[in-house]
Amino acid sequence: MITLLDYGAGNVRSVVNAIEKLGGKIKPVTRPSDILDAEKLLFPGVGNYESMIRVLNEKDYVNPLREYLKADRPFFGICLGMQALFEGSEEDLSGNESLCIFKGRVKRFGTSLAVPHIGWNGVNLKKESPVFKGVKPDTKFYFVHSYHIVPEEESVVLTTTNYDYEFVSSIQKGNIIGTQFHPEKSGNAGIKLLENFIYQKNLKAQKTINIKGKGLSKRIIACLDVRTNDEGDLVVTKGDQYDVRQEGNVRNLGKPVELAKRYYEEGADEITFLNITGFRDFPLKDMPMIDVLEKTSKNVFVPLTIGGGIRDYTDSKGRTYTALEVASRYFRSGADKISIGSDAVYIAEQYLKTGKKSGKSSIEQISNVYGNQAVVISVDPKRVYVNSPDDAKKHHVIKTQFTGPNNEAYCWYQCTIQGGRVTRDLDAVALAKACQDLGAGEILLNCIDKDGTNSGFDLELINAVRTAVSIPVIASSGAGCEEHFAQVFKKTAAEAALAAGIFHRKEVPIQSVKDFLAKKNIEVRTAI
Numbered sequence: 001m002i003t004l005l006d007y008g009a010g011n012v013r014s015v016v017n018a019i020e021k022l023g024g025k026i027k028p029v030t031r032p033s034d035i036l037d038a039e040k041l042l043f044p045g046v047g048n049y050e051s052m053i054r055v056l057n058e059k060d061y062v063n064p065l066r067e068y069l070k071a072d073r074p075f076f077g078i079c080l081g082m083q084a085l086f087e088g089s090e091e092d093l094s095g096n097e098s099l100c101i102f103k104g105r106v107k108r109f110g111t112s113l114a115v116p117h118i119g120w121n122g123v124n125l126k127k128e129s130p131v132f133k134g135v136k137p138d139t140k141f142y143f144v145h146s147y148h149i150v151p152e153e154e155s156v157v158l159t160t161t162n163y164d165y166e167f168v169s170s171i172q173k174g175n176i177i178g179t180q181f182h183p184e185k186s187g188n189a190g191i192k193l194l195e196n197f198i199y200q201k202n203l204k205a206q207k208t209i210n211i212k213g214k215g216l217s218k219r220i221i222a223c224l225d226v227r228t229n230d231e232g233d234l235v236v237t238k239g240d241q242y243d244v245r246q247e248g249n250v251r252n253l254g255k256p257v258e259l260a261k262r263y264y265e266e267g268a269d270e271i272t273f274l275n276i277t278g279f280r281d282f283p284l285k286d287m288p289m290i291d292v293l294e295k296t297s298k299n300v301f302v303p304l305t306i307g308g309g310i311r312d313y314t315d316s317k318g319r320t321y322t323a324l325e326v327a328s329r330y331f332r333s334g335a336d337k338i339s340i341g342s343d344a345v346y347i348a349e350q351y352l353k354t355g356k357k358s359g360k361s362s363i364e365q366i367s368n369v370y371g372n373q374a375v376v377i378s379v380d381p382k383r384v385y386v387n388s389p390d391d392a393k394k395h396h397v398i399k400t401q402f403t404g405p406n407n408e409a410y411c412w413y414q415c416t417i418q419g420g421r422v423t424r425d426l427d428a429v430a431l432a433k434a435c436q437d438l439g440a441g442e443i444l445l446n447c448i449d450k451d452g453t454n455s456g457f458d459l460e461l462i463n464a465v466r467t468a469v470s471i472p473v474i475a476s477s478g479a480g481c482e483e484h485f486a487q488v489f490k491k492t493a494a495e496a497a498l499a500a501g502i503f504h505r506k507e508v509p510i511q512s513v514k515d516f517l518a519k520k521n522i523e524v525r526t527a528i
Contacts, residue, residue, distance in 0.1 A: 002198060003038035005029045005065075005081070007055045010046020010370055013334045014184040015078070017298050018191055024198045035064040040197070041073070044184070045080025046331075047370040049091040049106065049147065052080045053098055062097060069101045072174040076197045082171060082178025083149055091147050101176070104151035111164035114472040114495055116146040116373040116441045120269055120525040121181070122213025123159035123169050127205040131158075131177055131196045137211045139189040140525050141181035142303060143169070144336070144373045146441070148180060158205065162215060175203050185303050185336065187264075217525045218489050219496035220513055221270045221474060222263040222503050226256045226289065226308075234288050236504060254504065257295045263503065264300040266510045269525055271300065272444075272498065274339065274378070275308025290333045297334030306330050307339025307378055307444075311362055323362030324369065331370065338366065339444060341378040342417035345424055348434035352426075357438060367439030372471075375442070377435040380420050381413035381428040381461065382448035396429035398464055413447075413461055420448045428461065429468045436469045443469060444498065447477040452501065454480025462492040474498050481508060482516035489522050 002024050006012045016026055019042070029035055045052050056062050069075060069085070083089060088098050089106035109115045120140040125132060148167040151157060158177070161169035170179040177197065183190030197203065224236045236254045260271050275289050289306060296304060310327055314320045327338045340347075340362060347361040357364060367375045385404025389397040395412040403409055413428040432443050445465055447458040457475045466473045472495040475488045479499040488497050502508040514524045 001025050001027055001039050003027045003029060003034060003041050005035065005041060005043040005061070007045075007052060007059065007061070010044075010374070011297075011304075011331045011334055011336050012044050012046065013294070013332065014297050014301065014336075015042065015044045015194075017334075018184045018194050018301060019198065021298075022191065022195050022198060029061070032060045032064045035061060035068050038068065039074070041068060041075045042078075042197075043075070043081030043084070044078040044182075045082075045084060047080065047374065048368060049080055049083060049089040050094055050096060051369055053084065053089075053092060053096040054094070056084070057097060062099065065099055066101065069099065069176055072176065074175045074197070074203055075177065076194075077176075077178035078182060078184070079145060079180060082180060083147065085171070085176070085178060086149055086151070089147060102151055102156055102171070102173070103153055104149060106147045107150050108147050109163070109167075113164045114470060116144060116371075116471065117163050117216075118144045118373060118442060118472050119219050119495060120186075120217040121161050121163065121169075122215060123161050123181075124166070124213050125159055125209060125211040126157050127172060128207050128209050129158055129172055129177075129205040130200040130203055131172065131193055131205075133196050133200065135189050135192050138214050140214060140217060141169075141179075141183065141186040141190060143181045144303070145180060146371070146373060159213075161213070172205050177203065184301060187301055191301060215523050217269065217523050218517065219269040219474075220267075220485070220510055220524070221272055221496055221498040222260075222268040222510065223272045223274060223476070223498050223500040224256050224259055224504075225274050225500060226292065234292070256292050259504065260296045260304075261299050263510065264302055267514060267525070268302060268510055270303045270305065270496070271296075272305040272307065272339065275306065287329075290329060293330060293334040303336040304334055305337040305339055305376055306335040307341060307376070310338050310340050310366075311343040322365070324365045327362070327366045327370070327374075331374070337374050337376050337442070339376040339378045340440075341380065344377045344379075344435055344440075345415050345417050345426060345431060347438065348431045349424065349426055351434050351438060352430065361438060363435060363438040363440055367441065372439045372441035375440045376444050376474075377432065377440045377442070378444040378446065379428050379431055379465075380416045380446045380448060382416060382420070382423075383411045384414045385411045395427040396464060396468070398460055400460055402460075413464070416448065429464055432465045432469050436471050440471065442472045442474065444474045444476055445494075450478030453478055454502070456480065456484040457488045457492075457497070459488065459491050462488065462494050466493045472496065479508070482513050485513050486517055486520045486522060489517065490520070 158172040385408035475494040476498040
């Protein structure tokens with residue numbers, strides 16, 4: 001029996017699904033005494049450190065947790081669940097009481113690389129631990145965090161990881177184990193770690209070792225545009241410059257749950273669902289994408305992002321929901337990140353107009369509760385050609401290799417909303433910078449001009465945005481062959497690349513992309 005400490009934030013469904021898939025039974029903590037009654041305690045902390053510690057104190061979980069841990073009883077903390085073992089965090093501005101089991105604090109990354117640190121990275125194993133039994137030394141695990149622990153005692157370090165510099169990525173002392181990475185999102189290797197925690201009778205680490213792991217991978221993301229067709233069925237479709245109809249009918253490229261499972265098995269590093277139907281008449285509990293997430297997360301153990309409809313709305317029965325409520329329901333259904341599109345444009349416009357953060361926007365509210373790594377901004381720009389930078393002084397203008405229809409040598413990237421149908425007087429660089437300031441943790445950078453063309457990513461757009469922000473950027477739109485992925489990683493600093501149609505139609509298999517990148521000496525994750 002595994003006792004799950006779920007304090008109410010983030011996606012714990014994937015942890016539950018992983019444990020149940022392994023034949024384990026879950027008992028949730030509903031009162032403080034459940035912690036002391038546990039045989040083995042699993043604490044998957046997700047989101048914001050300050051919010052997490054505050055909830056633990058409000059629920060009176062801190063003292064029983066300390067008692068359980070000081071007795072050296074079996075414990076596995078994931079992400080914030082590990083960070084809580086230390087004396088405090090730079091993310092907590094209120095100075096809430098922490099567990100203080102180990103000496104040391106949690107500090108924000110100090111690096112010129114993108115923060116949050118998002119992606120599949122290797123670990124350097126420092127102890128021979130039963131938790132890593134059967135896990136290959138070159139295995140990569142999924143990380144998504146802006147802060148990392150800095151222990152004062154070297155004896156607690158189980159693994160380190162390199163991200164510009166070496167940081168502690170997991171700890172173990174006796175039966176107390178913690179990982180910064182997410183085993184429930186790390187494919188078969190992560191599931192093996194959880195299996196070892198459940199079934200190994202002796203969890204204690206043995207001798208000191210020093211086995212080096214591999215570095216951070218470039219991520220390959222499969223994107224599924226989901227909408228209802230004319231018959232009312234939920235299908236995966238793909239547009240040609242955002243037009244999803246062919247001969248009058250919505251293109252049907254498969255069912256979302258089945259396709260997601262296929263991409264997981266083929267080695268996708270992440271899967272993104274973009275809900276391109278409004279579904280505004282549904283009560284929140286009946287939203288079709290909630291069912292898709294719940295079913296997908298039972299068999300897919302890589303990160304899931306959901307986009308579309310993450311905003312305040314009122315359903316047909318007159319019930320009003322906030323964007324935070326919508327996002328929370330998606331997280332509880334199996335999403336790890338949410339993607340905000342058109343609403344982000346309105347939010348950025350208001351922020352740039354006033355120069356002040358309201359604290360009420362969906363970006364701010366969601367990132368404050370779940371952490372900025374949980375908020376992705378989906379940008380849908382298109383080129384506007386000009387003869388000189390003076391013709392668009394208020395926008396970020398670049399000199400382009402690809403001249404316009406009248407031989408214009410410059411362009412800027414105009415943001416759009418409503419699926420590309422409506423343009424706004426805002427450029428993609430300004431949008432990305434504003435959303436980063438408001439708390440977003442990642443940019444999904446589409447390009448209307450490139451969508452469905454199979455002509456390659458818009459490298460000029462990607463470079464313009466990536467050099468302007470310090471958060472990760474996902475390149476999207478235009479991939480048509482393996483070489484296009486190599487180009488985007490060789491010629492830009494994008495951390496990930498996303499594709500849809502070529503994967504749906506099996507024109508370019510995911511594994512072919514990874515094999516090609518590996519031959520070009522671009523670091524990739526090669527197995528699930």
